[in-house]
Amino acid sequence: MSDLQASLIDALQQAVAAAVAAALGDEHAGTDPLLRPSKDTKFGDFQANLAMSLGKKLGKPPRQLADMIAQQLQPGDLLSKVEVAGPGFINLTVSAQALNRATAVMLKSERLAVPLIQAAGTAVIDYGSPNCAKEMHIGHLRSSIIGDAISRVLEFRGERVIRQNHLGDWGTQFGMLLELLLEQGWSSSGEGSSIHDLDELYRQAKQKFDADAGFAERARMRVVKLQAGDEPSLKLWQSLINESARHMNEVFRLLGVRLTDKDIRPESFYNSRLPQVVEALRATGALVESEGAQVVFPNGFKDREGEPLPMIVQKSDGGFGYAATDLAAARFRVGELQAKRVIYVVDARQSDHFAMLFTVLNSVGWTNGAEFEHVAFGTILGADKKPFKTRAGGTVRLIEVLEEATKRAATVSGEKLEGASDAERAELSRAVGVSAVKYADLSSDRIKDYVFDWDRMLALEGNTAPYLQNAYVRIRSIFRKGEVSMEQLDPAMINIEAPEERMLAVHLSLLSATLDQVATSLEPHRLCGYLYELASLYHRFYEHCPVLKAETAVKQSRLALSALTGRVLALGLELLGISVIERM
RNA sequence: GCGCCCGUAGCUCAGCUGGAUAGAGCAGUGGGUUUCUAACCCACCGGUCGAAGGUUCGAUUCCUUCCGGGCGUACCA
Numbered sequence: 001m002s003d004l005q006a007s008l009i010d011a012l013q014q015a016v017a018a019a020v021a022a023a024l025g026d027e028h029a030g031t032d033p034l035l036r037p038s039k040d041t042k043f044g045d046f047q048a049n050l051a052m053s054l055g056k057k058l059g060k061p062p063r064q065l066a067d068m069i070a071q072q073l074q075p076g077d078l079l080s081k082v083e084v085a086g087p088g089f090i091n092l093t094v095s096a097q098a099l100n101r102a103t104a105v106m107l108k109s110e111r112l113a114v115p116l117i118q119a120a121g122t123a124v125i126d127y128g129s130p131n132c133a134k135e136m137h138i139g140h141l142r143s144s145i146i147g148d149a150i151s152r153v154l155e156f157r158g159e160r161v162i163r164q165n166h167l168g169d170w171g172t173q174f175g176m177l178l179e180l181l182l183e184q185g186w187s188s189s190g191e192g193s194s195i196h197d198l199d200e201l202y203r204q205a206k207q208k209f210d211a212d213a214g215f216a217e218r219a220r221m222r223v224v225k226l227q228a229g230d231e232p233s234l235k236l237w238q239s240l241i242n243e244s245a246r247h248m249n250e251v252f253r254l255l256g257v258r259l260t261d262k263d264i265r266p267e268s269f270y271n272s273r274l275p276q277v278v279e280a281l282r283a284t285g286a287l288v289e290s291e292g293a294q295v296v297f298p299n300g301f302k303d304r305e306g307e308p309l310p311m312i313v314q315k316s317d318g319g320f321g322y323a324a325t326d327l328a329a330a331r332f333r334v335g336e337l338q339a340k341r342v343i344y345v346v347d348a349r350q351s352d353h354f355a356m357l358f359t360v361l362n363s364v365g366w367t368n369g370a371e372f373e374h375v376a377f378g379t380i381l382g383a384d385k386k387p388f389k390t391r392a393g394g395t396v397r398l399i400e401v402l403e404e405a406t407k408r409a410a411t412v413s414g415e416k417l418e419g420a421s422d423a424e425r426a427e428l429s430r431a432v433g434v435s436a437v438k439y440a441d442l443s444s445d446r447i448k449d450y451v452f453d454w455d456r457m458l459a460l461e462g463n464t465a466p467y468l469q470n471a472y473v474r475i476r477s478i479f480r481k482g483e484v485s486m487e488q489l490d491p492a493m494i495n496i497e498a499p500e501e502r503m504l505a506v507h508l509s510l511l512s513a514t515l516d517q518v519a520t521s522l523e524p525h526r527l528c529g530y531l532y533e534l535a536s537l538y539h540r541f542y543e544h545c546p547v548l549k550a551e552t553a554v555k556q557s558r559l560a561l562s563a564l565t566g567r568v569l570a571l572g573l574e575l576l577g578i579s580v581i582e583r584m
Numbered sequence: 585g586c587g588c589c590c591g592u593a594g595c596u597c598a599g600c601u602g603g604a605u606a607g608a609g610c611a612g613u614g615g616g617u618u619u620c621u622a623a624c625c626c627a628c629c630g631g632u633c634g635a636a637g638g639u640u641c642g643a644u645u646c647c648u649u650c651c652g653g654g655c656g657u658a659c660c661a
Contacts, residue, residue: 086604293659315659322661352656460623462609470623478620543625
């Protein structure tokens with residue numbers, strides 16, 4: 001008999017495996033049953049599609065194999081109906097008692113029956129990672145929230161997650177900025193200048209860098225000085241970093257992104273390791289000199305002329321490029337941090353860079369058995385389908401976006417919140433507005449570009465944050481009205497009868513499998529899709545199945561189902577970094 | 585030129601790693617509230633899945649070629 005703690009899907013997997021073993025022999029028991037939720041209720045709740053693939057392997061008609069397996073899956077405790085259809089689909093209808101049981105197990109479980117993965121390893125996730133001395137802008141949104149969602153999901157499943165904010169506090173841009181500031185007579189007493197000022201200074205520096213070759217040269221030399229530990233350069237640099245970090249923390253707090261000071265492992269951290277990395281790389285024989293620079297030629301990369309494309313480790317002026325830093329960071333992560341999985345949440349435009357980096361790491365044997373993954377994402381576009389800019393053509397400040405979101409959310413909500421204080425209303429507007437922005441980003445396939453569109457984000461229908469939040473709010477409202485606590489429900493009372501209850505319960509059982517998918521694909525939008533479907537099924541249930549007005553036994557069952565739905569919604573939103581709210 | 589990514593309903597997007605009749609929202613049409621939040625639900629309308637081949641019992645999904653768009657392509661990150 002199957003473990004009572006096992007999820008519904010596990011129980012079905014085991015049942016099919018046992019049936020396969022009985023029908024075809026133990027050697028086939030391990031075959032993936034290819035269990036899928038059915039698209040249409042007329043095909044039952046789930047379907048096992050293994051007969052077709054097995055048919056090919058064994059050289060037998062799939063339909064016949066399906067019949068043989070189905071023979072062993074007679075209706076009983078777990079299944080109420082088993083049918084073979086089409087080329088060899090085995091359609092499974094779960095029995096009422098099994099569905100009740102599975103739902104009760106979830107309700108009883110603190111983790112909603114999501115198992116902790118065995119042999120959990122360490123995952124290092126590199127995300128957020130803004131450049132210092134620049135105000136955070138729309139370009140920093142995606143890495144921050146996608147990385148955060150992935151971190152939360154992996155963490156919940158029991159992986160050890162080490163967040164790394166690979167802060168861009170080192171490099172050419174600092175040469176420009178420091179050189180300009182020092183020329184203007186700044187010193188470390190330039191403290192107190194806001195991030196806004198720095199942004200403006202950065203613009204000036206960049207302009208001068210592009211226009212004035214002498215300045216550009218001095219800026220490059222300034223980088224070399226900084227990297228060599230020149231005192232005045234370092235002091236001024238530190239004051240810039242402090243202001244940047246203060247600003248960054250503020251934005252992350254507003255965004256609900258869980259990156260704090262302890263996660264900062266800036267590029268400068270690796271500075272002292274760079275010479276060693278170059279030496280170690282030289283020792284492997286991979287490092288060669290080309291046009292005055294120290295480079296590696298990874299296999300399979302070509303430049304415009306069809307010549308081998310190098311990864312530049314040390315520039316011809318002696319400075320280190322970001323490839324050197326990335327190599328050092330990779331070694332640190334698999335070495336000292338003991339990562340089994342190293343995940344980079346970075347814009348898709350850097351795909352080539354990461355492909356080269358991973359190729360080099362593999363070819364010189366530096367991966368230490370870890371898996372390296374680039375979680376690439378597309379660009380946020382404006383209405384003109386060009387990268388999102390202000391009307392004046394400037395970068396869109398992240399703070400500005402969050403403020404606008406809050407303002408817009410305030411105008412669509414409000415009148416239902418009797419008795420709410422202004423502070424509560426403000427907080428709610430922020431929760432709804434910011435969530436809408438985040439969810440719009442997380443809910444579409446990350447590799448694609450998308451157009452930033454307020455109306456779509458704050459829409460109350462469709463796959464949006466407010467729609468999901470509303471489903472939760474409706475559930476909370478029932479419990480408030482009914483004066484019942486979501487925690488004090490008897491799982492034994494669950495008795496699923498109505499079709500709307502059934503569909504809801506079946507979908508609830510897919511939570512664990514959904515999180516598996518997110519963890520392997522590193523695609524948060526799959527969780528969004530699951531939650532949207534869940535919210536939609538709950539709304540349907542809500543329309544057709546009165547809860548508080550039902551007679552006692554039915555009421556208890558529906559309360560339990562509502563509570564479970566509420567908890568799954570809350571968990572899902574939490575894992576996405578979306579605010580869960582009680583009223584709206 | 586080469587490499588990577590994208591192309592699904594008028595619009596915005598899903599499609600569970602190859603499964604049954606390709607699904608949602610918006611827009612359009614028509615319904616639903618003395619009932620737990622109508623920020624909701626129900627119905628209708630809407631598709632040669634960019635094109636053509638191929639592999640397969642089965643292709644939106646995998647392979648090839650082409651078309652269209654985006655990005656990248658040696659000292660910025």
